[in-house]
Amino acid sequence: MHTRALNTPTAMPVSFPRSERLAPGVANPALGGNACTRCRLRQRCLPTGLSEENLREFSTLIFSPRRVKAGQALYRAGDAFDAIYLVRRGFLKSIMLGEAGREQITGFHTEGDVVGIDAIGSERRTTEMVALEDSEVCGIPYARLEDMSRHIPALQRYLHRQLSEEIVRNHSMMFLLGTMRAEERLASFLLSLSERLTARGFSPSEFILRMTREEIGSFLGMKLETVSRAFSKFQREGMILVESKHVRLLDPEALQRLIGRQAQPQ
Amino acid sequence: MHTRALNTPTAMPVSFPRSERLAPGVANPALGGNACTRCRLRQRCLPTGLSEENLREFSTLIFSPRRVKAGQALYRAGDAFDAIYLVRRGFLKSIMLGEAGREQITGFHTEGDVVGIDAIGSERRTTEMVALEDSEVCGIPYARLEDMSRHIPALQRYLHRQLSEEIVRNHSMMFLLGTMRAEERLASFLLSLSERLTARGFSPSEFILRMTREEIGSFLGMKLETVSRAFSKFQREGMILVESKHVRLLDPEALQRLIGRQAQPQ
DNA sequence: CGTAAGCTTGACAAAGTTCAACGATTGTGG
DNA sequence: CCACAATCGTTGAACTTTGTCAAGCTTACG
Numbered sequence A, B: 001m002h003t004r005a006l007n008t009p010t011a012m013p014v015s016f017p018r019s020e021r022l023a024p025g026v027a028n029p030a031l032g033g034n035a036c037t038r039c040r041l042r043q044r045c046l047p048t049g050l051s052e053e054n055l056r057e058f059s060t061l062i063f064s065p066r067r068v069k070a071g072q073a074l075y076r077a078g079d080a081f082d083a084i085y086l087v088r089r090g091f092l093k094s095i096m097l098g099e100a101g102r103e104q105i106t107g108f109h110t111e112g113d114v115v116g117i118d119a120i121g122s123e124r125r126t127t128e129m130v131a132l133e134d135s136e137v138c139g140i141p142y143a144r145l146e147d148m149s150r151h152i153p154a155l156q157r158y159l160h161r162q163l164s165e166e167i168v169r170n171h172s173m174m175f176l177l178g179t180m181r182a183e184e185r186l187a188s189f190l191l192s193l194s195e196r197l198t199a200r201g202f203s204p205s206e207f208i209l210r211m212t213r214e215e216i217g218s219f220l221g222m223k224l225e226t227v228s229r230a231f232s233k234f235q236r237e238g239m240i241l242v243e244s245k246h247v248r249l250l251d252p253e254a255l256q257r258l259i260g261r262q263a264q265p266q
Numbered sequence C: 001c002g003t004a005a006g007c008t009t010g011a012c013a014a015a016g017t018t019c020a021a022c023g024a025t026t027g028t029g030g
Numbered sequence D: 001c002c003a004c005a006a007t008c009g010t011t012g013a014a015c016t017t018t019g020t021c022a023a024g025c026t027t028a029c030g
Helices: A052-061 A142-151 A153-179 A182-199 A213-220 A224-236 A252-260 B052-061 B142-151 B153-179 B182-199 B213-220 B224-236 B252-260
Strands: A066-068 A073-075 A083-097 A103-110 A127-141 A206-208 A240-243 A246-249 B066-068 B073-075 B083-097 B103-110 B127-141 B206-208 B240-243 B246-249
Touching: A052 A142, A052 A153, A066 A073, A083 A142, A083 B153, A103 A127, A103 A153, A103 A213, A103 B153, A127 A142, A142 A153, A142 B142, A142 B153, A153 A182, A153 B083, A153 B103, A153 B142, A153 B153, A153 B213, A182 A206, A182 A213, A182 A224, A182 A246, A182 A252, A213 A224, A213 B153, A224 A240, B052 B142, B052 B153, B083 B142, B103 B127, B103 B153, B103 B213, B127 B142, B142 B153, B153 B182, B182 B206, B182 B213, B182 B224, B182 B246, B182 B252, B213 B224, B224 B240
Parallel strands: none
Antiparallel strands: A066 A127, A073 A127, A083 A103, A083 A127, A206 A246, A240 A246, B066 B127, B073 B127, B083 B103, B083 B127, B206 B246, B240 B246
């Protein structure tokens, strides 16, 4: 039935950009110093423009990959902030906790993403990072990264770009939460998910949601029932096919149009 | 009535990042290169822990203060990103523009704040910064700041702290927009405004709003009528006194309680 | 195989928006 | 300096969107 690879943990991407693959499951030679240069994600996660020597030096920074099982936390609010992480495999959510048991998901993260960078400047974590499926991350001790970025300009630029991207993402999220209605939010969510998966070599139109309706709702600032109804409506109107976690976008332009219409001057 | 001296920095062209390309960051003759050490805001806006020498060097980075009149833009979306700014006086809003004329205010800024830092990593501005009252900002060319932060660790830390604070602020905003109801948002807004003003030595309980109801609404993701009604309700219940832009907090604890109650487990 | 978790849907309630009217304030040009 | 226009703020009433509660169904899992 499916002709395209889905974004399941087992499926390999169909057209992985510059596919440079290590046999899946092969243990990373612990701190080999050049582990990164052989990583299948190096195009995506490493700073560009490093010399061979710099790359080797950078490589020594990195902790050997750490596993985080589904449901487990990579870090919790209150933990000391001492490292940022590169997601090597899997899928995670970051959560912000407030008073009265209120909480909100502030992001979903998958392979190639840098996570945990938001705590820079504070001593402790203010958010929590929890795996939604079995995942693997590479830690980079932040103090050493900061040091090293002082004499490797490309690394400094890399760090700043990551921070900047975090800020830009947050801004679009504020925009979404501040100006869009429920259906627009969901449409926007689906399109951006599709975009991110495409950039990783997966099918742009068909994917598996790794999170529950409740988690989508938390992220988008709405209740799970509203998420569910919006999914059903999109399906009824022929824009998507949805069956539980399995989604297929039939008419992305329609979703885009749904977002675009609103509010003209005067 | 203000007196206007035509040969002061006041007369700077509005579009200076584009046209005024020469000598960015050259020490301002009028201010003698150590202007910062004598600035009334130095405790608040400068990096801490700089040696005398470093401080002097940092000082040479800074453009002489530039005025932005109420209603004018410091920069617009699409402008080249080449500097960040320290607000020396006044009050500004940052705006994010979307399709279909949608827009959202993503922040309000006043003296001592660092603004325009969000575009790091991109070539161009993605947001717009507009003065709500006559304001004055000091520009810092970003490229040179990045350079200099390489050999002055305290400066690097300063930069990272600013970025981090931006991220943390954005997260609380996402939390507010994602989990709070209209009245909670407004209460939260008032309390944080009070907090910020207190930190600047103003009265914690009485202040003048520099923005309209519509701007508050845009920031908080609600309509101006809803803002107005919430104000009226707070007043009716004795929590605040409000008369147009003039606000007095009578019972901050009640506002705090209003936010705190909601949602228990199971 | 039974229980828990997740998803969908309906009916109703609550919150927020829209539209409209009107008063107050501000700013501008005569 | 006044008069007029424009902007801003408040409030009511009708309406729309979203949340709440409840039921039933499916799927996952021990």
